Amino acid sequence: MAGNPQSILKWLSLFAMVLRAFSGETDELFLDLDVDQVANGTAGSWIQAPWGESYVSAVRESRYGDAVWARYHMDGRAVGNIIEADNTTVTKELLDDAMGYRLGNPELYNQVATRYNTTSSNDGHRELVDIIIGALDEDLKALEKRDVTYTIKCSSSNLAPRSSCYELLQDMNQYETDLGSTRTIDYYGGCWFRVGPHGSGADLTWYKAHAVGKLIYDDCPRTKACCSTVYVSGYSPKNSGHRKLCLSSKSTGC
Incomplete structure (x- = not known):
């Protein structure tokens, strides 16, 4: 049965977005690096040991908090929870990123957060999953008021x-x-x-x-x-x- 081309394109786009959020092991938000590329060393020479290996194993074992922790340590800026050069912490940066994603991509954010909520009981950084899920409680209108939009x-x-x-x-x-x-x-x-x-x-x-x-x-x-x-x-x-x-x-x- 024929349908409106614009409606079909819209539903195809939404379907593709759902597939990106739920298929495979990574996503477009916090875990944006392809596991196979990280594992075989083609994701970039900037990734510092042991965080690439930690990222790969955590994603494959559905330990999403551990995977996010590894992702935020890959570039070497963070030591423990501290990012000394920017006078901030991994958890603060994660919260800022979560709010930005929640405001800019609410549907995708909901899907990814729902998947993270199924993290393994062996996850050593469940608190990071809680931060990501906690952003779902933020009112989008309140976030929009906080996010003053400038060109730059x-x-x-x-x-x-x-x-x-x-x-x-x-x-x-x-x-x-x-x-x-x-x-x-x-x-x-x-x-x-x-x-x-x-x-x-x-x-x-x-x-x-x-x-x-x-x-x-x-x-x-x-x-x-x-x-x-x-x-x-x-x-x-x-x-x-x-x-x-x-x-x-x-x-x-x-």
């Missing part, structure tokens, strides 16, 4: 060396093709260019992502009191034209 929003935390971000943007692809389901657009040195989950929203091209990254780079230079080095950290919120984009020292979130 700069940050004083998660500062990346501006020189590294310059090299990243210089070498980055600028094709007029969609980013697709990737979460890490590129990285160089201590600078990461990340994009929010695809979900069912509008995609964006490599060309447009590069243009937004350049705006963040231009608008958000910052120095530390101790040093002459120039840093950058900022993001462009999700809107009708593109997913959220983040340029910072974080290899997670956005």
